[in-house]
Amino acid sequence: MNAEERKKHILTCAKKLFSQHGFYKTQISDIISDAGIARGTVYQYFSNKDDIFVTLVEDFYHDWEKSITLKLENLNLDQISPKQYIFHRIKNTLVFLETDRDLCNIVLRMGIGLHRDFDTLIEKFEKKIIKLVSGDLELGIRYGSVRKNINMELTANLLAGALFRLSYFYFVQKKAPHLDLDEITKEILDIIIPGIFVPQKK
Amino acid sequence: MNAEERKKHILTCAKKLFSQHGFYKTQISDIISDAGIARGTVYQYFSNKDDIFVTLVEDFYHDWEKSITLKLENLNLDQISPKQYIFHRIKNTLVFLETDRDLCNIVLRMGIGLHRDFDTLIEKFEKKIIKLVSGDLELGIRYGSVRKNINMELTANLLAGALFRLSYFYFVQKKAPHLDLDEITKEILDIIIPGIFVPQKK
Amino acid sequence: MNAEERKKHILTCAKKLFSQHGFYKTQISDIISDAGIARGTVYQYFSNKDDIFVTLVEDFYHDWEKSITLKLENLNLDQISPKQYIFHRIKNTLVFLETDRDLCNIVLRMGIGLHRDFDTLIEKFEKKIIKLVSGDLELGIRYGSVRKNINMELTANLLAGALFRLSYFYFVQKKAPHLDLDEITKEILDIIIPGIFVPQKK
Amino acid sequence: MNAEERKKHILTCAKKLFSQHGFYKTQISDIISDAGIARGTVYQYFSNKDDIFVTLVEDFYHDWEKSITLKLENLNLDQISPKQYIFHRIKNTLVFLETDRDLCNIVLRMGIGLHRDFDTLIEKFEKKIIKLVSGDLELGIRYGSVRKNINMELTANLLAGALFRLSYFYFVQKKAPHLDLDEITKEILDIIIPGIFVPQKK
DNA sequence: TATGAATGAGTATTCATTCAT
DNA sequence: GATGAATGAATACTCATTCAT
Numbered sequence: 147m148n149a150e151e152r153k154k155h156i157l158t159c160a161k162k163l164f165s166q167h168g169f170y171k172t173q174i175s176d177i178i179s180d181a182g183i184a185r186g187t188v189y190q191y192f193s194n195k196d197d198i199f200v201t202l203v204e205d206f207y208h209d210w211e212k213s214i215t216l217k218l219e220n221l222n223l224d225q226i227s228p229k230q231y232i233f234h235r236i237k238n239t240l241v242f243l244e245t246d247r248d249l250c251n252i253v254l255r256m257g258i259g260l261h262r263d264f265d266t267l268i269e270k271f272e273k274k275i276i277k278l279v280s281g282d283l284e285l286g287i288r289y290g291s292v293r294k295n296i297n298m299e300l301t302a303n304l305l306a307g308a309l310f311r312l313s314y315f316y317f318v319q320k321k322a323p324h325l326d327l328d329e330i331t332k333e334i335l336d337i338i339i340p341g342i343f344v345p346q347k348k
Numbered sequence: 349m350n351a352e353e354r355k356k357h358i359l360t361c362a363k364k365l366f367s368q369h370g371f372y373k374t375q376i377s378d379i380i381s382d383a384g385i386a387r388g389t390v391y392q393y394f395s396n397k398d399d400i401f402v403t404l405v406e407d408f409y410h411d412w413e414k415s416i417t418l419k420l421e422n423l424n425l426d427q428i429s430p431k432q433y434i435f436h437r438i439k440n441t442l443v444f445l446e447t448d449r450d451l452c453n454i455v456l457r458m459g460i461g462l463h464r465d466f467d468t469l470i471e472k473f474e475k476k477i478i479k480l481v482s483g484d485l486e487l488g489i490r491y492g493s494v495r496k497n498i499n500m501e502l503t504a505n506l507l508a509g510a511l512f513r514l515s516y517f518y519f520v521q522k523k524a525p526h527l528d529l530d531e532i533t534k535e536i537l538d539i540i541i542p543g544i545f546v547p548q549k550k
Numbered sequence: 551m552n553a554e555e556r557k558k559h560i561l562t563c564a565k566k567l568f569s570q571h572g573f574y575k576t577q578i579s580d581i582i583s584d585a586g587i588a589r590g591t592v593y594q595y596f597s598n599k600d601d602i603f604v605t606l607v608e609d610f611y612h613d614w615e616k617s618i619t620l621k622l623e624n625l626n627l628d629q630i631s632p633k634q635y636i637f638h639r640i641k642n643t644l645v646f647l648e649t650d651r652d653l654c655n656i657v658l659r660m661g662i663g664l665h666r667d668f669d670t671l672i673e674k675f676e677k678k679i680i681k682l683v684s685g686d687l688e689l690g691i692r693y694g695s696v697r698k699n700i701n702m703e704l705t706a707n708l709l710a711g712a713l714f715r716l717s718y719f720y721f722v723q724k725k726a727p728h729l730d731l732d733e734i735t736k737e738i739l740d741i742i743i744p745g746i747f748v749p750q751k752k
Numbered sequence: 753m754n755a756e757e758r759k760k761h762i763l764t765c766a767k768k769l770f771s772q773h774g775f776y777k778t779q780i781s782d783i784i785s786d787a788g789i790a791r792g793t794v795y796q797y798f799s800n801k802d803d804i805f806v807t808l809v810e811d812f813y814h815d816w817e818k819s820i821t822l823k824l825e826n827l828n829l830d831q832i833s834p835k836q837y838i839f840h841r842i843k844n845t846l847v848f849l850e851t852d853r854d855l856c857n858i859v860l861r862m863g864i865g866l867h868r869d870f871d872t873l874i875e876k877f878e879k880k881i882i883k884l885v886s887g888d889l890e891l892g893i894r895y896g897s898v899r900k901n902i903n904m905e906l907t908a909n910l911l912a913g914a915l916f917r918l919s920y921f922y923f924v925q926k927k928a929p930h931l932d933l934d935e936i937t938k939e940i941l942d943i944i945i946p947g948i949f950v951p952q953k954k
Numbered sequence: 955t956a957t958g959a960a961t962g963a964g965t966a967t968t969c970a971t972t973c974a975t
Numbered sequence: 976g977a978t979g980a981a982t983g984a985a986t987a988c989t990c991a992t993t994c995a996t
Contacts (some may be wrong), residue, residue, distance in 0.1 A: 183972090183977080184977060184979060186978055187974080189970095189971070263370070287962090296538075307509040307513020311510075312502065336543055339543065340543040341542040387963090387988085388990080397988090441992095514977085576993085577991085585785075589992090590992090593992070594956075598991075667777070674867075701754065701936075708940065711914045711916055714917070716906065716913065718907045740902075740947055741947035789982090791966095791984090796980070800966075800967075
């Protein structure tokens with residue numbers, strides 16, 4: 147196992163344990179015994195326990211962003227309707243989140259305020275999300291599909307909150323094994339499109 | 349200061365500190381020096397640090413429920429329209445949450461999975477919220493104002509997530525001092541009513 | 551309840567609890583709740599927790615000594631044989647110890663060295679006991695009934711150890727309800743008299 | 753210093769301190785400063801303070817048993833008289849106990865009932881001792897050297913109590929540096945043999 | 955005299971991190 | 976690179992005692 151693989155291996159074990167028992171209840175001892183490595187080896191790859199966690203979460207954020215951006219590029223904006231566009235955006239988000247439920251459990255849970263240790267990490271992420279949703283809304287406004295008079299920050303937070311909650315509900319709490327994400331996305335759209343989109347003339 | 353008041357005093361100090369620094373970074377030492385009492389006194393009123401936290405959160409849940417229920421009784425369901433009803437419900441929730449921003453900060457933050465210590469506490473609360481929202485939706489369906497074909501659990505989670513996120517955004521993150529909750533409620537309704545309510549004939 | 555009675559009452563409750571749970575595991579809280587008095591009241595009668603314990607044990611030592619001395623006076627040394635004398639001494643000791651099994655449990659247990667707090671108390675007691683037994687042996691030597699060539703300190707310790715152990719065994723460990731102390735005393739004498747007493751000519 | 757040696761080292765330091773100041777008055781801080789190790793190191797070898805104490809006492813019991821059993825095997829029961837047998841048994845016990853006076857101080861002291869924490873530990877030991885002494889007595893009865901009509905449990909407790917007391921007296925209290933254990937054993941036998949053994953015909 | 959709320963000194967244990975091998 | 980024994984800072988909780996009422 148080379149350096150790259152070993153680092154990945156540690157992250158995978160840590161992710162599983164963090165998801166199961168949380169950050170504080172997961173000890174370095176648990177990680178090394180799960181990974182089958184020596185105590186000191188962890189510190190060859192990570193500067194400390196926080197570093198493992200931050201790496202995990204930032205990788206997640208990075209992959210998310212990349213996944214969304216990549217898929218966006220595949221959409222030919224001229225050929226699809228605004229509704230189709232928003233459908234893909236939401237579905238792609240759900241598809242991505244479904245892939246790694248451990249990370250959903252780590253990142254999306256409604257946490258009562260037990261800590262402030264990683265506030266910067268979360269804030270950075272939250273800003274990014276809100277900016278992303280706002281971007282889509284602004285795009286929609288430019289294209290004439292989204293109401294001009296929406297309160298941007300309110301709407302972006304409403305949508306983000308709704309999507310996080312649903313992902314956490316379906317992927318972590320409910321542990322539903324086979325979800326029809328097409329259907330779910332459609333139902334989400336049925337609820338939010340009428341209030342956000344400009345009514346279409348027939 | 350009698351027993352009742354002293355217990356309340358400890359809770360108030362603890363709440364402020366938990367909100368500022370989180371549960372784990374708040375020491376018993378911080379609480380007693382902030383409350384101006386002796387170390388042992390805390391343990392006259394609470395069995396341990398967890399107990400303070402749980403009391404705080406459960407009081408919050410209890411007050412919330414009571415506040416919502418009480419205000420519900422004041423609504424004369426026969427004299428108000430379904431839209432007015434939902435307006436009051438959402439506004440009352442926001443009014444309640446605005447009152448205690450420390451507790452919003454403790455209870456509503458999107459927590460990355462640092463702990464599993466109070467999972468039961470959160471789950472109990474989450475179930476209650478979802479049940480409450482579902483109840484309102486079912487009421488709406490019976491009254492013919494809410495679409496019959498909504499996916500109940502999806503909609504309830506979507507609404508709860510949206511409302512939590514917005515409360516956290518406005519009351520904790522933005523720290524907006526003077527908010528027009530009437531206006532905010534109206535804008536929330538503008539977004540969600542079209543997708544949930546049966547279209548009204550003129 | 552007057553002062554005298556109240557002090558006695560506290561001692562009785564403390565004795566029971568010390569016997570059941572030991573000194574360290576018995577808390578002032580246990581004593582006051584058992585005695586049905588207020589926390590501060592204990593300190594009206596005793597200067598601290600140690601004082602209760604010491605009073606209890608010293609009372610025991612004092613009563614023991616008094617009991618033995620008193621009963622000794624009732625023996626007419628000229629009219630009884632040395633064997634009868636030693637019989638009464640041992641039996642009286644057993645009778646006294648049987649009366650208060652709680653105190654036996656407190657005072658006679660073979661303690662592994664968990665503490666040094668009351669070393670002086672125990673030493674004082676141990677010296678007294680050894681002196682008492684030695685006194686009897688010397689009396690026996692003067693009367694010509696006990697071997698002249700016994701090792702005094704060895705014999706005294708051997709007898710004291712044997713008697714303590716048997717009392718603890720019968721009164722605390724075995725919790726035998728109805729013991730024939732006459733019979734037990736006789737059996738003890740059967741074992742120790744031949745080795746200590748001068749063989750009697752017929 | 754390897755793992756084995758280090759554990760032994762901690763035990764030795766703890767033993768000395770427990771003997772000097774008792775279990776409760778000996779702090780972990782005392783042990784580590786005496787052993788010249790770090791606080792955490794203790795917990796690499798023992799799960800807690802109790803564990804150190806229990807290990808110490810159980811090792812003692814185990815060594816005692818082993819010592820007695822081993823020496824027993826070296827006695828050729830056919831070539832020695834019953835008196836010689838009992839002489840060796842008692843002397844070997846004394847020799848063993850003399851070797852480790854700290855442990856005698858920990859294990860053999862007459863403790864007033866300050867604790868109940870290690871009751872099971874003591875009880876196990878006491879039962880073993882009584883069984884051992886009873887075994888010897890029964891052997892004597894089979895060989896025709898011990899009186900058939902002795903009260904077994906009384907005699908066993910009497911002998912055990914006597915021997916404990918004498919060991920504690922000589923090895924802990926008196927701190928006698930050079931003891932003639934042959935002589936002491938002989939004197940013990942002079943006292944107990946006549947009452948327990950069947951009189952020998954000439 | 956009796957009360958009981960308040961006190962605060964005292965202590966075992968945890969666990970992330972280091973560094974010599 | 977890998978190891979794992981050693982480290983030591985950090986922290987909640989207990990419980991005998993006090994003293995104002």
